[in-house]
Amino acid sequence: MAAGATTSGGTVSNIYKGNSAKLMFPAWAMIGFFLLAPVGMMIVYSFLTKEFRGGVIWEFTLAAYDQFFFDRGLFGDEPPSIEWTYIGIFWRSIWQAGVATIACLLIGFPTAWFIATRRPSTRSAWLFMITIPYWVNLLIRTVSMKFLIRDTGPLNEFLLWTGAVSEPLGLINTNFAVQLGLFYSYLPFMVLPIYASVERYDFSLSEAAADLYSSIWTTLWLVILPVVKPGIVAGCILVFVPSLGAFLAPDLLGGAKTFMIGSLIEEQFKGSAGNWPFGAAASTILLSIVMAVLLIYARNQNKGSER
């Protein structure tokens, strides 16, 4: 990267010649301090021996990964079989995050469309309104959601009062509550990128499609979606990835009973499990999965553009 700045030639880059290393320093320092060092530490710790109740002993071991993939019984004295528990937690997290992402897309796309089709002078006001709730701390918003939907909360009181239900819906401490919490937490991350791509959409394309007797749905599917797809993909990634690692929603809305990846990892560092290498290993595995998915996506994107 540092080389690229000097080889591009031209008068402007001549000014930077010889200074490129210095000029690149802030960027590399950022990457080094905030990306490489923490991730490297995480990977190293995942191969260390755990110390009783938190901490590590500097001895290499694969015990953390062994614990993740193999079941040796409650007390570790049985012949190993495949451990489904953690795979199950990962699967559950992917499922919860996936449902939240789809819900965000279903609500977020029409919302973004609505905003992008308002008069330009009012659009920023609409966007402003979308972001207002997100000035409040995530913890407060999650607790508020809990107060809203719990059995004795206003939602159930209202439904009981209208007679729509005869007993509380029992929403709190369920997977649905967790999905709702994730959906609510990350909705703007879906709306904003989609808005950005819909705003650039040339509406004469829709008119052209209509002139050619395309139905609304065909237009949406064959004309609009391909154009705004980058925004949708960006939104999905921005919602899915943080949802995958969330631990506030499962803790507060799921009653701390339904572990997701985030709560599993948190328990290793803050809870009574105190198993740092295992927490690091679970994080490393999670990071690997996310990286793999993003790489596959990026490769498909490149293939698509070569066509």
Add this chain to the structure above:
Amino acid sequence: MKKLLMTASLAFFALTGAAQAEGKLSIYHWFEYIPQELLDKFAKEYDVEVTMDTYDSNESLLASLKAGKLGSYDVAVPGDYMVKILNNEGMLDTFEPSELSNFGNIEDQWADVSFDPGRKSSIPYQWGSTSFSVNRDVFSGPIDSLAIVFDPPEELKGKINVLDTSGETLTLASLYLGIPQCTPDKAQLKALNALVQGAKQHWASFGSDIAKDVLVSGDAAVGMIWSGFSAKARSEGANIEYAFPKEGYIVWMDNVVLLKDAPNRENALKFMNFLLEPENAAAVTNYAQYTAGVKGVAPFLEPAVANSPESNPPAGQKGVFVEACPQEVQVLYDAIWTNLKK
């Protein structure tokens, strides 16, 4: 303009006033366990700037200190067995009784305790019990057994909140099964594992900081809870009764400990001495509704607190302390807890 100048100078004095404080005191404490007025009183009396962070279980206190917080706090308030663990981990500093002029105020029964022989690192804070409370609007049957939590009757299933702490939850489960604490016996541990695994489906949630709130709001009809926290829930309007189950319940004592590498050791000792004043110990009791381990608090107590059913167990009931297990046994209990939570 005059007003502006006035405000500016006031702000200036406020700022310099804070800067002039004798020193600092950094407390690591349980949530909702000390009245702000008492902290303010200490800050004013000794001209010390007080800061406080909170935790919600003995285990998370230990985890946090191990994760590098040791050296940033002066005092913490661990329960009995955690005092012993912290001491074994080398996380406590010691002091001489002569360094606390009020040392003699410690009640005789708490002056020499097994978890800190001779009180070299700790003083009593409050003591109480851990059991469970039942909403009497929902359930009117007998609540004299831990079966209410671990094998609940039909009408209470799915309406139970359990403390999110392995030490207390697994100890109550052991009491229910009648097995000893810290048992290395695999058959007994498997039975313990099976009990909590089977009971989990009847539990609505795990949570310690929410334990009072879910009872007051009615989200839970049964809550494993600490005695004083239950009394507070009751005074906030929950129609609940605190149980003293026949299988036994947990008795604990929380202690103010002097942490190793305390940045403000002098102020920490001043604070500990301050908490041994009967009036101040009583202020904590009136707030948290447990029982102080300090002589002479009686005249300062509110009658409702002193006579609360939660703090006055019926005679003949068995209260036990949570034991600190040896490491090779503790890992087995940790395995059961992790297995339960996953």
